Amino acid sequence: MSTPEQLRYSKEHEWLSAVEDGVATVGITEFAADALGDVVFVQLPETGSTVSAGETCGELESTKSVSDLYSPVTGEVTEVNQNVVDDPALVNSAPYDAGWLFRVRLDPAAGEPADLLSAAEYTDFTSE
Amino acid sequence: MGRALPPLTMPFWSEPMTEDTPDAPRAPRTPRTAHAPRTTALGAVHRALGATMTDFAGWSMPLRYGSERAEHQAVRTAAGLFDLSHMGEVTVEGPAAGDLLDHALVGRLGALRVGRARYTMICDANGGILDDLIVYRLADDTYLVVANAANAATVLAALTERGAGFDANVRDDRDAYALLAVQGPASPAILGRLTDADLPGLKYYTGLPGTVAGRRALIARTGYTGEDGFELFCAPGDAEPLWHALTEAGRDDGLVPCGLACRDTLRLEAGMPLYGNELTTATTPFDAGLGRVVKLDKPGDFVGRGPLEAAAARAASHPPRTLVGLIARGRRVPRSGYPVVDASGAVIGEVTSGAPSPTLGRPIAMAYVSPEHAAPGTEGVGVDIRGTVEPHDVVALPFYARAT
Incomplete structure (x- = not known):
């Protein structure tokens, strides 16, 4: 199970990239994608909308279940991955790469949540 | 040859x-x-x-x-x-094995030819479905009953109890x-x-x-x-x-x-029911659209006969609900337990199974709905998917049938 070192992770199984020019990328982890099985539909937040750390902002439908998508940070959505909307299987095949979900301009007032996990911490969390 | x-x-x-x-x-x-x-x-x-x-x-x-x-x-x-291998096997053997099953199940297994199999059900005294089964007649006096894993103990106990007095033996072959x-x-x-x-x-x-x-x-x-x-x-x-x-x-x-x-x-x-979803003890075979498995014309009494005769009459005149197929127009998936609603938002039924269909490329579901909304093509039918009503088309089951 791959858990890239350079990312940070939420306990809702989202990953957050390093922040560049105030913007970070969000996706779901390989652990989550494996647990869901084949993802057939993703509903993402709209570009320009505001998402809040720990709040739901979309959903992922797989064969057996539907899961809420949580934002790991607060800010404005600057871009959504249209490729993954058109081909949700990218979430399974490349969860950290082509299967990214949306980008957020972090709200400076909110800052970054303190409870995001490192790769090692997330690995421990998922093996509990 | x-x-x-x-x-x-x-x-x-x-x-x-x-x-x-x-x-x-x-x-x-x-x-x-x-x-x-x-x-x-x-x-x-x-x-x-x-x-x-x-x-x-x-x-x-x-x-x-x-x-x-x-x-x-x-x-x-x-x-x-x-x-x-989780499926549960029960062997019924003896001179009266067929009579025992005719009494215990809703089908007419005594008439089954050796080498043939039959889809059937076991009901409780009220006509509620305890399990759906496949029964194989292996020999004149030997049947293999295959139950769902979750119901195997129930089926074994019921066959054992109902078999008392018949010249036949009910054997637990789940581990065989x-x-x-x-x-x-x-x-x-x-x-x-x-x-x-x-x-x-x-x-x-x-x-x-x-x-x-x-x-x-x-x-x-x-x-x-x-x-x-x-x-x-x-x-x-x-x-x-x-x-x-x-x-x-x-x-x-x-x-x-x-x-x-x-x-x-x-x-x-394939439109096949699943016990626990479409079939429950609160459902008779007639309510599930599977009344054909109940052989009311077979000789002798069988467990559930009276209530099943009533259920047959009810299904013929004013069925309480009908099992239908639903195909989503959108991409969100109707799941078991979600309410089915009409154009006014009134609840008209409930989804029993739902999933994204790989063959159709759309979400599909089986649902029990009121009979006036059961005809294929009925307009205005939706499923309340976590607070948002999504439009669905009512279709006849199955969704898929292989070319024969």
């Missing part, structure tokens, strides 16, 4: 097993607790294949090996190999069998490489004892996928060699191991 069929006068397990399994080994029953689901005789095979396992009715079963949608497609276009299924259009060719049994002569819903890859097995042309295919009941000690032989024989035909996730989407597309 095809080969002569092996004689069906003796149950196949009464014949000597292969050299290395002299007595059809029976694994000791491990305690059933929430923390220790049982593993089948193929547990090590599933681990070696990297299966994602799931707890199901007290068993640890493969959910999928890779992509469940790829497994689903393999069964529709090539072949899939399933471990179904492993069950493998090879399903899909390539399955006759694959199985044909491993057996001398007359597969072309083995019609749908028949079963005969035979030899597969040198192992004794009941070879049945049954399944739960909507495709052609076979189910192989064998000694647990033979399950692993049979699995490997089938895997090897099907390699060039695209056979893949398949888990319960695709089994569910395959049966849903």
